[in-house]
Amino acid sequence: MKFKSLLLAGGALLSATAASAGGYQVTLAGIKNNGMGGVGVGLSLDQAAMFYNPGALAMVRDRGVQIGANFTFARNSFVAEGSSTQRELRNSVVTPVSLFAGFGPQEGKFRAGIAVYTPFGSKLQYADGWEGRTSLTDIDLKSVFVQPTVSYAITDQLSIGAGLVVLAYGAVNLQRDIPLPDSFGHIELDGKAETKFGVNAGIFFKPSEKLSVGVSYRSKIDARVKDGDVTFSGLSPAFAPNFQATKFSATLPLIATTSIGFGIMPTENLTIGIDASLANWSAYKTLRFDFDQPILDSKTRLPTTVSESKREYQDALTFRVGAQYKLTSGLVVRAGGSYDESPVKDGFVTPETPDNDRIGGTLGASYNFGKFGVDLSAQYVGIKKRTQTQQELVTNGTTDRIAGTYKTNIVIPGIGLNYTF
Amino acid sequence: MLALLGLGLSACQPDLEKDFEPSNGTADFSNYIAVGNSLTAGFSDGGLYLEGQQQSFPAILAQQFATVGGGEFVQPLFGAGQENGSGYLRLANIVNGLPVTASVNTNLALRQGATAARPLYTKFTGQINNLGVPGIRLSDIETAGYGSVLGNPFFERITPDAQATQTYLQRVAASNPTFFTNWLGNNDVLGFATAGGAANSLTSVADFTDKNSKVIDALTATGAKGVVATIPDVTTIPFFTTVGPSFRTTLEAGKVSGLVIQTGAAPGGATSANRKPITTGDIKAVDGTGRQLFTLLSSPFLPLVGTKTGRPWRYVYGQSGQPAAGFPLFLAAYGIDTTAAFGVSAGNPIPSLFVLDDVEQGQVRTATNNFNAAIKTKAAAKGLAVFDANAFFSTVASNGLVVNGVNNTAGFVSGNLFSLDGVHPTPRGYAVVANEMIKVINSTYGAKVPTVNPTSYRGVKFP
Numbered sequence: 062m063k064f065k066s067l068l069l070a071g072g073a074l075l076s077a078t079a080a081s082a083g084g085y086q087v088t089l090a091g092i093k094n095n096g097m098g099g100v101g102v103g104l105s106l107d108q109a110a111m112f113y114n115p116g117a118l119a120m121v122r123d124r125g126v127q128i129g130a131n132f133t134f135a136r137n138s139f140v141a142e143g144s145s146t147q148r149e150l151r152n153s154v155v156t157p158v159s160l161f162a163g164f165g166p167q168e169g170k171f172r173a174g175i176a177v178y179t180p181f182g183s184k185l186q187y188a189d190g191w192e193g194r195t196s197l198t199d200i201d202l203k204s205v206f207v208q209p210t211v212s213y214a215i216t217d218q219l220s221i222g223a224g225l226v227v228l229a230y231g232a233v234n235l236q237r238d239i240p241l242p243d244s245f246g247h248i249e250l251d252g253k254a255e256t257k258f259g260v261n262a263g264i265f266f267k268p269s270e271k272l273s274v275g276v277s278y279r280s281k282i283d284a285r286v287k288d289g290d291v292t293f294s295g296l297s298p299a300f301a302p303n304f305q306a307t308k309f310s311a312t313l314p315l316i317a318t319t320s321i322g323f324g325i326m327p328t329e330n331l332t333i334g335i336d337a338s339l340a341n342w343s344a345y346k347t348l349r350f351d352f353d354q355p356i357l358d359s360k361t362r363l364p365t366t367v368s369e370s371k372r373e374y375q376d377a378l379t380f381r382v383g384a385q386y387k388l389t390s391g392l393v394v395r396a397g398g399s400y401d402e403s404p405v406k407d408g409f410v411t412p413e414t415p416d417n418d419r420i421g422g423t424l425g426a427s428y429n430f431g432k433f434g435v436d437l438s439a440q441y442v443g444i445k446k447r448t449q450t451q452q453e454l455v456t457n458g459t460t461d462r463i464a465g466t467y468k469t470n471i472v473i474p475g476i477g478l479n480y481t482f
Numbered sequence: 483m484l485a486l487l488g489l490g491l492s493a494c495q496p497d498l499e500k501d502f503e504p505s506n507g508t509a510d511f512s513n514y515i516a517v518g519n520s521l522t523a524g525f526s527d528g529g530l531y532l533e534g535q536q537q538s539f540p541a542i543l544a545q546q547f548a549t550v551g552g553g554e555f556v557q558p559l560f561g562a563g564q565e566n567g568s569g570y571l572r573l574a575n576i577v578n579g580l581p582v583t584a585s586v587n588t589n590l591a592l593r594q595g596a597t598a599a600r601p602l603y604t605k606f607t608g609q610i611n612n613l614g615v616p617g618i619r620l621s622d623i624e625t626a627g628y629g630s631v632l633g634n635p636f637f638e639r640i641t642p643d644a645q646a647t648q649t650y651l652q653r654v655a656a657s658n659p660t661f662f663t664n665w666l667g668n669n670d671v672l673g674f675a676t677a678g679g680a681a682n683s684l685t686s687v688a689d690f691t692d693k694n695s696k697v698i699d700a701l702t703a704t705g706a707k708g709v710v711a712t713i714p715d716v717t718t719i720p721f722f723t724t725v726g727p728s729f730r731t732t733l734e735a736g737k738v739s740g741l742v743i744q745t746g747a748a749p750g751g752a753t754s755a756n757r758k759p760i761t762t763g764d765i766k767a768v769d770g771t772g773r774q775l776f777t778l779l780s781s782p783f784l785p786l787v788g789t790k791t792g793r794p795w796r797y798v799y800g801q802s803g804q805p806a807a808g809f810p811l812f813l814a815a816y817g818i819d820t821t822a823a824f825g826v827s828a829g830n831p832i833p834s835l836f837v838l839d840d841v842e843q844g845q846v847r848t849a850t851n852n853f854n855a856a857i858k859t860k861a862a863a864k865g866l867a868v869f870d871a872n873a874f875f876s877t878v879a880s881n882g883l884v885v886n887g888v889n890n891t892a893g894f895v896s897g898n899l900f901s902l903d904g905v906h907p908t909p910r911g912y913a914v915v916a917n918e919m920i921k922v923i924n925s926t927y928g929a930k931v932p933t934v935n936p937t938s939y940r941g942v943k944f945p
Contacts, residue, residue: 134494136494136495136496137496138495138496138497138498138499139498140498140499140501140502141886141935142933143917143920143921143932143933144502144932144933144934144935145499145502145503145504145549145930145932146499146932147497147498147499147502149495190938192886192935192937193886193887194937195886195887195888195937196887240887240888240889240937241944242895242896242898242940242941242942242943242944243940243941243942243943243944244940297944299576299944299945300944359888359889360884360889362889362896441494446496446498451884451885454884455884460884460887460889461887462887463886463887464886466498466501466502468496468498469496470494470495470496471494472494
């Protein structure tokens with residue numbers, strides 16, 4: 062049973078924008094940041110700073126509220142080892158939304174805010190009867206994070222901030238086929254995550270009009286699904302007695318992320334951001350599911366209440382660079398790029414996260430009508446082609462997944478509306 | 483901008499297929515001929531029937547060859563209403579975790595007047611590509627009349643009446659392949675082995691080498707390329723590995739320290755050389771300890787060990803096909819005393835038919851190794867691809883085989899690869915064989931024939 066996706070999902074949740082590679086999450090918090098390659102730790106663009114670096118919120122001059130939506134189109138192709146047939150997803154669109162609101166006295170040193178974001182939303186539906194069906198057929202992960210945040214400007218140049226990260230809502234649905242001697246059964250796991258808390262904190266320093274620097278840290282949260290529902294279907298009477306579980310639980314480390322970012326403002330109209338992040342994916346060793354009653358392990362053919370699958374992720378770095386240029390008083394244009402190291406080692410790639418190093422390119426624009434503004438962004442993320450062989454799987458003891466070649470491209474148009482008080 | 487976005491989306495789907503274009507390399511698959519025995523015919527579950535034929539490894543290969551210029555591949559399929567062919571075994575039930583099989587004997591392809599005991603099947607005399615003949619030994623390929631009504635009914639079935647004396651070798655020579663698979667020779671050891679050394683003989687190495695050479699020469703006479711397969715080590719198949727381990731456990735629990743078995747085929751009484759005492763610990767267990775192998779057919783009779791019974795002997799005699807009246811003479815010839823305790827006394831030993839003992843295994847292993855050496859030598863001389871089925875199935879027996887996330891083993895019923903006769907593969911087993919052949923074809927001939935997903939083919943069918 063491979064629910065790494067869940068884990069990944071969780072990790073993505075926490076570290077969504079800045080750092081984490083893996084999964085189908087992409088950096089989707091502020092639409093402005095999205096247009097700039099996802100930079101933000103060393104900048105104080107708008108209320109979305111609560112996500113990137115809570116320390117920068119006090120330096121955001123405007124108070125306001127913004128909402129955003131990202132339409133995520135993932136297109137994946139897979140060819141199994143030795144085959145020549147390309148498998149494609151039953152495609153779907155995922156639309157994570159976000160809301161950021163910042164408050165505070167006009168000239169005061171405090172800012173407070175609340176951020177609601179869905180840094181991870183993944184939905185993959187593999188082709189009917191595809192070669193990896195016993196690993197995964199469908200995955201649907203949803204999460205909502207709510208983050209009340211305060212920020213304080215110690216001096217005109219230095220500010221700090223912190224937010225309480227609340228995993229307010231998390232839902233997972235994982236499905237796969239069960240190999241039986243003469244047919245396939247199906248198992249569906251469906252559960253909600255318990256509410257959990259973490260911290261997002263940062264420092265922002267702006268020594269001059271031309272330079273700023275920020276450091277932020279998001280803590281690890283162990284997301285836990287308890288008493289999720291297990292549903293079996295398609296089991297012929299000969300096999301049904303082997304699959305009696307009705308509840309499952311699982312814990313997923315939503316890994317910690319540390320980021321540093323720089324802002325460079327050579328002219329009043331040009332802002333350049335550079336970010337680097339380290340995601341502590343090495344906390345993700347195994348994905349384990351506990352069942353209330355035994356199910357037949359299809360490998361050992363013995364009943365078990367525990368299903369474990371190796372992940373053994375490694376820490377991964379992400380680099381981002383982006384710029385915005387103010388063309389007119391109302392129009393700002395943006396561009397950027399990113400490079401995301403995969404946390405997934407060779408021979409450990411799973412269908413939930415057919416991952417590899419990612420290269421992203423972004424474009425964006427904003428137009429302001431007085432207190433109203435519209436932000437647009439477009440991201441293209443190419444996950445590099447990745448091949449793993451059955452021999453690698455055998456060597457690593459990871460034959461619960463499938464050998465072959467994956468390639469994924471993701472296109473994410475985003476739109477945001479903002480209002481300044 | 484929206485238009486650009488739309489364009490970007492449609493171009494977004496990655497195209498991997500161009501990286502995996504099939505190609506035929508230096509091989510010409512336009513007329514593929516499959517030469518072999520039951521394994522080539524698609525025999526499964528103790529019989530040849532339509533589903534097995536349709537999922538024979540040559541049929542799977544031909545389907546894949548079709549992507550790289552392969553031509554039509556005709557098999558002598560059993561027709562509608564006769565789809566159960568020779569009849570076969572089905573899994574009727576699982577009782578206390580043990581499989582119970584039953585015979586399927588409706589909708590057979592028997593000709594008018596033929597009986598299940600002396601079958602003759604509905605003829606299929608057109609041009610065919612799959613020349614697999616269940617039961618054929620390499621030593622049979624030059625036997626005139628092998629395709630007559632007195633010969634092999636499966637070869638008789640595909641032999642045109644006008645050519646009733648055509649030998650198998652002549653049939654092969656006339657097939658004019660551009661590509662071939664040849665997997666003959668299994669029965670030259672298998673019949674001896676499955677009879678526990680009590681019947682059949684091992685083909686001599688000289689005869690095997692000579693006839694293997696002749697069939698390869700015939701196939702390559704017009705420059706055809708092809709694959710030859712070696713003979714697996716039959717002692718690792720479920721037919722020999724299923725019964726012994728649990729029997730040993732039962733004996734140990736009952737504190738039975740040893741048995742008396744009969745070995746070989748020679749007549750002789752309680753004090754003759756055909757009696758062989760073995761210790762319980764010498765029965766081969768799952769952990770690899772012990773040596774003696776009990777056949778699948780012994781299973782119904784082993785619970786009788788220690789009782790005074792003649793039932794096993796009536797079964798053994800029944801297998802000979804001799805008139806029932808001869809049974810007392812048979813018992814006398816082997817010195818069997820059915821009033822002695824079965825299996826634990828020299829007077830009533832476990833029949834040779836049920837045990838492949840260590841000496842017989844040694845004979846089988848030596849023959850297999852010699853035959854495989856002959857197969858590989860000839861293949862090397864002709865530059866042919868070799869599927870080393872012996873090495874492959876040995877690895878499967880020790881490590882199992884995971885394909886596309888699904889675990890398969892050499893285990894009986896639950897292992898997915900071997901059918902209910904414990905000897906022949908299931909459709910999934912045949913798919914795995916086809917894939918292994920494709921791998922050696924690709925590496926030998928620089929081809930890129932795609933493999934199949936074995937997981938799409940069934941293992942044992944459950945009730």
